[in-house]
Amino acid sequence: MKFYTSTTEIPEEMLKGVELTHTHLSYLSETGILYDNTLDNKAVPIISGGGSGHEPAHIGYVGAGMLAAAVTGPLFVPPRAKNILKAIRQVNSGKGVFVIIKNFEADLKEFKKAIEEARTEGIDVRYIVSHDDISVNTYNFHKRHRGVAGTILLHKVLGAFAKEGASIDEIEQLALSLSPEIYTLGVALAPVNFPHHRTSFLLAEDEVSFGVGIHGEPGYRIEKFEGSERIAVELVNKLKAEINWQKKANKNYILLVNGLGSTTLMELYHFQYDVMRLLELEGLSIKFCKVGNLMTSCDMSGISLTLCSVKDPKWLDYLNAPTGAFAW
Amino acid sequence: MKFYTSTTEIPEEMLKGVELTHTHLSYLSETGILYDNTLDNKAVPIISGGGSGHEPAHIGYVGAGMLAAAVTGPLFVPPRAKNILKAIRQVNSGKGVFVIIKNFEADLKEFKKAIEEARTEGIDVRYIVSHDDISVNTYNFHKRHRGVAGTILLHKVLGAFAKEGASIDEIEQLALSLSPEIYTLGVALAPVNFPHHRTSFLLAEDEVSFGVGIHGEPGYRIEKFEGSERIAVELVNKLKAEINWQKKANKNYILLVNGLGSTTLMELYHFQYDVMRLLELEGLSIKFCKVGNLMTSCDMSGISLTLCSVKDPKWLDYLNAPTGAFAW
Numbered sequence: 001m002k003f004y005t006s007t008t009e010i011p012e013e014m015l016k017g018v019e020l021t022h023t024h025l026s027y028l029s030e031t032g033i034l035y036d037n038t039l040d041n042k043a044v045p046i047i048s049g050g051g052s053g054h055e056p057a058h059i060g061y062v063g064a065g066m067l068a069a070a071v072t073g074p075l076f077v078p079p080r081a082k083n084i085l086k087a088i089r090q091v092n093s094g095k096g097v098f099v100i101i102k103n104f105e106a107d108l109k110e111f112k113k114a115i116e117e118a119r120t121e122g123i124d125v126r127y128i129v130s131h132d133d134i135s136v137n138t139y140n141f142h143k144r145h146r147g148v149a150g151t152i153l154l155h156k157v158l159g160a161f162a163k164e165g166a167s168i169d170e171i172e173q174l175a176l177s178l179s180p181e182i183y184t185l186g187v188a189l190a191p192v193n194f195p196h197h198r199t200s201f202l203l204a205e206d207e208v209s210f211g212v213g214i215h216g217e218p219g220y221r222i223e224k225f226e227g228s229e230r231i232a233v234e235l236v237n238k239l240k241a242e243i244n245w246q247k248k249a250n251k252n253y254i255l256l257v258n259g260l261g262s263t264t265l266m267e268l269y270h271f272q273y274d275v276m277r278l279l280e281l282e283g284l285s286i287k288f289c290k291v292g293n294l295m296t297s298c299d300m301s302g303i304s305l306t307l308c309s310v311k312d313p314k315w316l317d318y319l320n321a322p323t324g325a326f327a328w
Numbered sequence: 329m330k331f332y333t334s335t336t337e338i339p340e341e342m343l344k345g346v347e348l349t350h351t352h353l354s355y356l357s358e359t360g361i362l363y364d365n366t367l368d369n370k371a372v373p374i375i376s377g378g379g380s381g382h383e384p385a386h387i388g389y390v391g392a393g394m395l396a397a398a399v400t401g402p403l404f405v406p407p408r409a410k411n412i413l414k415a416i417r418q419v420n421s422g423k424g425v426f427v428i429i430k431n432f433e434a435d436l437k438e439f440k441k442a443i444e445e446a447r448t449e450g451i452d453v454r455y456i457v458s459h460d461d462i463s464v465n466t467y468n469f470h471k472r473h474r475g476v477a478g479t480i481l482l483h484k485v486l487g488a489f490a491k492e493g494a495s496i497d498e499i500e501q502l503a504l505s506l507s508p509e510i511y512t513l514g515v516a517l518a519p520v521n522f523p524h525h526r527t528s529f530l531l532a533e534d535e536v537s538f539g540v541g542i543h544g545e546p547g548y549r550i551e552k553f554e555g556s557e558r559i560a561v562e563l564v565n566k567l568k569a570e571i572n573w574q575k576k577a578n579k580n581y582i583l584l585v586n587g588l589g590s591t592t593l594m595e596l597y598h599f600q601y602d603v604m605r606l607l608e609l610e611g612l613s614i615k616f617c618k619v620g621n622l623m624t625s626c627d628m629s630g631i632s633l634t635l636c637s638v639k640d641p642k643w644l645d646y647l648n649a650p651t652g653a654f655a656w
Binding site: 003018053190206228264266273 | 627
């Protein structure tokens with residue numbers, strides 16, 4: 001059993017619970033919108049959002065130096081355009097509003113509708129579509145390019161840049177420069193197990209699925225589980241093939257090890273150790289890393305690995321800058 | 329399957345993974361000791377520790393303004409006295425060393441042995457035994473008084489006090505004043521599910537167990553699950569009976585909602601909402617609260633609720649003071 005049972009509604013109790021816990025966050029009832037009530041209107045506001053079930057994303061990244069607001073929908077269902085529009089209006093102070101969207105068809109539909117409407121109201125809205133997932137579709141072998149855990153690098157870097165006083169044009173340019181450098185690949189040890197949630201794939205106790213999504217989407221290959229190191233080798237090799245770091249002069253990288261839900265910190269840090277050893281052998285230098293449950297898929301057991309080349313050393317300053325967000 | 333498989337050894341890979349991730353932490357190989365390498369010797373050092381499987385406790389609480397070091401043992405097995413002694417020596421700078429011990433027989437045995445040895449070496453070691461658990465033993469109905477999630481309030485308050493320049497005598501006095509005010513009660517929705525770990529109780533899919541420990545110890549009553557609110561009522565009522573807040577003038581409290589492992593943030597904040605509404609009806613004023621996986625029991629599904637009366641408003645300042653620890 002679970003303390004929360006998924007429905008087709010916005011999870012009001014969770015969002016009110018967050019509001020009652022974190023004094024810098026205010027909740028607009030029945031909209032899914034949590035916003036930073038300490039906004040000083042000096043920075044261009046950045047918003048993001050998506051279905052619930054990915055906590056701490058995105059509510060945990062609202063705060064000074066990251067997001068101005070997050071819009072949350074029902075479990076694994078994106079927020080409605082009308083609520084995204086409300087969020088844009090809520091944070092707008094005339095400098096424009098920047099929106100970070102995860103690349104899923106349903107999300108794009110709602111966000112684009114809201115953005116178009118806001119623009120007709122005269123708000124200068126720009127956006128980036130995060131598409132860090134490099135897994136392939138088993139049916140047609142096309143890359144899936146979904147927006148997954150690497151998205152939070154956009155939240156942090158752009159949020160700190162905005163706080164520094166960057167214009168909407170500058171934020172857009174940085175987003176276009178940073179987003180294509182972010183690569184993520186996930187693996188599940190067990191699927192989502194939530195009441196009233198239809199499990200989209202099944203795994204035997206000793207199997208793992210490579211390339212899963214964050215809504216329980218199946219991966220590209222099921223294998224026998226042979227330990228943390230074997231999984232680290234698979235993920236690092238796939239990322240290497242994609243990024244081609246051996247052919248690049250810049251060996252400085254940002255690393256995220258993300259738990260997909262019920263994977264313990266003990267496991268995440270064990271896996272992190274395996275990954276760091278492999279990356280050292282590859283000659284990469286990890287200049288910033290983060291380990292934890294950053295963008296989950298309810299209680300799925302699994303991990304995703306994100307790598308991002310440090311094209312500009314200022315990105316590291318933005319990652320290390322202080323923030324009021326509770327989950328960074 | 330899990331990325332980590334429990335053994336009778338110290339989880340070296342996890343601890344090295346933590347060291348590779350957090351630059352302020354250094355690991356002493358094969359000892360279980362992670363210490364804060366930014367220690368400036370101005371503050372009396374505070375250490376804690378216990379078996380592994382409770383992450384982020386205690387490694388996540390090492391950093392300026394909290395612990396100077398944490399000693400970690402094998403899964404659910406306390407560290408050996410010789411390693412606790414090494415940790416005491418490591419952080420000692422002549423001002424004395426303060427130790428926070430969770431009240432479990434096996435932990436007390438090892439910690440007391442190390443403290444006695446350190447004292448014969450001339451180190452002024454003081455300690456507090458954390459015993460916040462108010463569940464009762466089903467066999468003899470005695471209170472169990474185990475040291476559970478509320479222990480981290482000691483880490484934070486004493487750590488910030490030490491950083492302010494408090495002497496070992498003053499730290500001991502504050503510990504003796506704070507510790508008896510902390511009350512915790514836990515509930516499991518599913519037991520620990522870790523390879524090679526013997527599950528100590530079983531629950532049907534629709535059952536919950538009240539009063540469980542953090543090593544998979546069974547609780548005092550098994551009931552049908554009837555939702556988050558029903559569980560909140562049970563825990564709040566038990567805490568009320570113990571604390572007797574209706575008879576006290578001071579209505580200011582500190583609150584922790586702690587996930588025991590695989591419980592999602594969505595569930596924790598949902599539960600937090602239910603608890604906050606009940607406490608408001610009770611006339612309590614929550615001056616500080618924290619929600620998250622603070623002290624876990626591997627991947628157990630469940631929650632513990634901690635309440636602590638604010639006897640001294642300075643405690644809130646210490647809770648709100650900045651810290652270098654990664655999990656606070």
